[in-house]
Amino acid sequence: MNARPRLVVVGGDAAGMSAASQARRRMGPEDLEIVALERGSHTSYSACGIPYLVGKTVPSPEDLIARTPAVFWRDHAIEARTGTEVTAIDTERREVTATGPGGAYTERYDRLVIATGARPYRPDLPGFDAYGVFGVQTLDDGTEVSAFLERHAPHRAVVVGGGYIGLEMAEAFLTRGLEVTVVDSGPEPMGTLDPDMGALVRGAMEEMGVAVRTGERATAVAVDGGRVRAVHTDAGGEYPADIVCLGLGVRPDDRLARDAGLEIGPTGGVKVDARMRTSVPDVWAAGDCVEVFHRVSRAPAAIALGTHANKQGRVAGIDIGGGYARFEGVVGTAVTKICAVEVARTGLNEAEAEAAGFAYETVVMTSDSRAGYYPGAQPMRLKLIAERDTGRLLGGQIVGRENAAKRIDVLATALWNGMDVLDMSGMDLGYAPPFSPVWDPVLIAARKLAERVHG
Amino acid sequence: MNARPRLVVVGGDAAGMSAASQARRRMGPEDLEIVALERGSHTSYSACGIPYLVGKTVPSPEDLIARTPAVFWRDHAIEARTGTEVTAIDTERREVTATGPGGAYTERYDRLVIATGARPYRPDLPGFDAYGVFGVQTLDDGTEVSAFLERHAPHRAVVVGGGYIGLEMAEAFLTRGLEVTVVDSGPEPMGTLDPDMGALVRGAMEEMGVAVRTGERATAVAVDGGRVRAVHTDAGGEYPADIVCLGLGVRPDDRLARDAGLEIGPTGGVKVDARMRTSVPDVWAAGDCVEVFHRVSRAPAAIALGTHANKQGRVAGIDIGGGYARFEGVVGTAVTKICAVEVARTGLNEAEAEAAGFAYETVVMTSDSRAGYYPGAQPMRLKLIAERDTGRLLGGQIVGRENAAKRIDVLATALWNGMDVLDMSGMDLGYAPPFSPVWDPVLIAARKLAERVHG
Helix, strand or coil: CCCCCEEEEECCCHHHHHHHHHHHHHCCCCCCEEEEECCCCCCCECHHHHHHHHCCCCCCHHHHECCCHHHHHHHHCEEEECCCEEEEEECCCCEEEEEECCEEEEEECCEEEECCCEEECCCCCCCCCCCCEECCCCHHHHHHHHHHHHHHCCCEEEEECCCHHHHHHHHHHHHCCCEEEEEECCCCCCCCCCHHHHHHHHHHHHHCCCEEEECCCEEEEEEECCEEEEEEECCCCEEECCEEEECCCEEECCHHHHHCCCCECCCCCEECCCCCECCCCCEEECCCCEEEEECCCCCEECCCCHHHHHHHHHHHHHHHCCCCCCCCCECCCEEEEECCEEEEEEECCHHHHHHCCCCEEEEEEEEECCCCCCCCCCEEEEEEEEECCCCEEEEEEEEECCCCHHHHHHHHHHHHCCCEHHHHCCCCCCCCCCCCCCCCHHHHHHHHHHHHHHC | CCCCCEEEEECCCHHHHHHHHHHHHHCCCCCCEEEEECCCCCCCECHHHHHHHHCCCCCCHHHHECCCHHHHHHHHCEEEECCCEEEEEECCCCEEEEEECCEEEEEECCEEEECCCEEECCCCCCCCCCCCEECCCCHHHHHHHHHHHHHHCCCEEEEECCCHHHHHHHHHHHHCCCEEEEEECCCCCCCCCCHHHHHHHHHHHHHCCCEEEECCCEEEEEEECCEEEEEEECCCCEEECCEEEECCCEEECCHHHHHCCCCECCCCCEECCCCCECCCCCEEECCCCEEEEECCCCCEECCCCHHHHHHHHHHHHHHHCCCCCCCCCECCCEEEEECCEEEEEEECCHHHHHHCCCCEEEEEEEEECCCCCCCCCCEEEEEEEEECCCCEEEEEEEEECCCCHHHHHHHHHHHHCCCEHHHHCCCCCCCCCCCCCCCCHHHHHHHHHHHHHHC
8 A cells, every 4th residue: 555656735725625636536546645734624715705704795614615624535535634734844755744633743755735825924013913913814714703703792993904805804894894994005905906096996995984094004003901902003093993904915835845945936936837846856836835927027926816726736736647737827817896896907007017127008997887878887997008019918907896897807818818909909899788888898998098009 | 162072971870970980080070071871860879778778777768879960960070961861872973862851862972981780680471560560670669669568558579589689678578567478480599509508598588487489480470450469480379469579680781782883792791891991992881781700700790789880980980081990800799688697609609610610519517606605606607619629719608697798708808819728728817706716617618628629
């Protein structure tokens, strides 16, 4: 039995378990032993669903768990050990050191997948480790926030960071009836949008009753009697809080990989090729811990997102199982919403285009989501960025209401294909009054931008 | 004054008026006289909105009129004469013969745009010209149907033809509280979908209480006492009707162009190049009366759709005004809905792929419109067709509920770029639980089809 090659997977969430399943699809239990080691108490859950759990839009943590370890073990002969933290990887000896419920031990591997995910940025500042200050990275975090809400019935929430998680947690707290303040150090919330588009998000948030404090950096959480009381900022702000939620972004969790001597890229993510192979033979990496090719900037990018993690894990698993697959990069697409307001972006924003060395032109326009005369038509704001001279699309941003956000997929597909805005302006997109004006907003924006680029 | 070159536009709807406006944008009234001749009583209205007018989703005919002749005349110095039918074009003498409110006259032109649109197919069968049998091609048709509904309060409607207009009129009659029967000669309604997808539309229609009679061709409308009573079919069906609506499709209205000696293509549409120039110098054509290049079949296609008409008119107008623009073809995208059920298609269906000489593979799958755990997730059915061996996408079809139809735009964009399904399966589409499962339905379908094509 021990002669079977053994695949060890470090991290049992989207990327790790996708890799394990794909490897298993190609190699049966008689040809490959698979052991997945997961620090937390769950495998393969939807981390992106946590804000909706806190907001009670999704009733139970179980709803977010796609697969339980027991089922995995039984159906796929994958040994998934939860509560087991890998503390070191030795690529010379081909073994990992892990601490599980029964203590520390080593586990040899023939092939290894590193899927350690991302760790949230948690500043080393007074009070940030107090009871009542939460991150929302893991499902355990989510259930802790929910338990806190039930137990203490807080009235005022301060969300530190106005990005995706910040927005989604602001919605969750609003839904639970709390007063919400969002503090962000940038000029506007949603810093992956340009400020002119982020300002629309701010306006919508304020209309919902969220207090938005931008240009201020949180410096301390005031704690009194074991309970958080307020968030202080470098602008002298003091925002009363019964609960504080951190949404300051994440970085690749490269600690194990770095200590093991794997090559780490400039973004801090593990360096991999398109088959998700690392710099060390027989070691793959996938998910939020890696950096990948950004097809627009042509530079490495570390983007923590479940959909990428799933794809990358699948590619790694196929490669491990003897198949052929490639992860062909990202274009930086992301969508979210806060209550009825939908937000989407893809490609490069102005600052990113600048940083990547592009000269560019932009267009911003407002259009209806349906024919103007059709009931329920809602204005949406659309921004496009194209390379000067060539007109090649570099990025797009959308802020709107129902049916707005997923229109970003047209722009993502255009970016994927390196389209220019003139070509885009002729595309044959679906038209009927309930779905779009006769000129789809994407076509109008592309046409206006083409006129600007080409005169 | 008469030394100014004169542009005459035959047909004052989307294509004609877009051409006129674009020409005017580039040439002022001192350089170009523009006369638009429109048979009906309105210019530039949304014909696609007529079913929603009948269903009272849109309250008034005025809502559908984008521009009135008076406003045009005033603001753009375009003389738009409604109630004026062009009866002949003489390309030798460069003049058109028209019959207006004041009688017949000739009008010379230096440049001519033919934008005569499409005419609905109206079979020459007993009773089809009776009072109570309606087409829904023009706004006047729409107001007539509405007036009939008010005056006679019919209980039972029979819709002959189960395509886009048929579906939309069925919805309109349902909304108005009528019992509705749809008769279609094909195996399933929505003949531009494959029958397996059309069957889903049938199921949804039947759930709404619509009687769907397929495989039957209407042969007569029974009339009694000046009122329609029933529709008879070749299968012996007799469907009681107080009102009958025809949705049998349209064909390019090429009569004037054909009589004038312009080259007509195999589809019956006026032949034009990418700048919308016809076979005769100084004569352009645009809108539902032309045939255009289908980028997937590589063959000419005549597709009556407002969005194409607008684009084509714009191209013609730019060319007339001395600018440069091209209409780069279509991929056959169309979307519609009947009540809550959304339907979309693009590219070639199986029969069309076969006819175009493609060997192909297909995949059909059901996926959720949102993350499965997110409230409101609705199943949607997605079908993809790809060329055998290469995997190049040939077409796609969607039947679903909210947020389903416009996902066709991703497929339309992929078709526009000639993508293969393997490349598509890696695309970076927007993911967040309220908007999509972690694997977007398009990605899953593309992946499955890639596996089928490439093994």
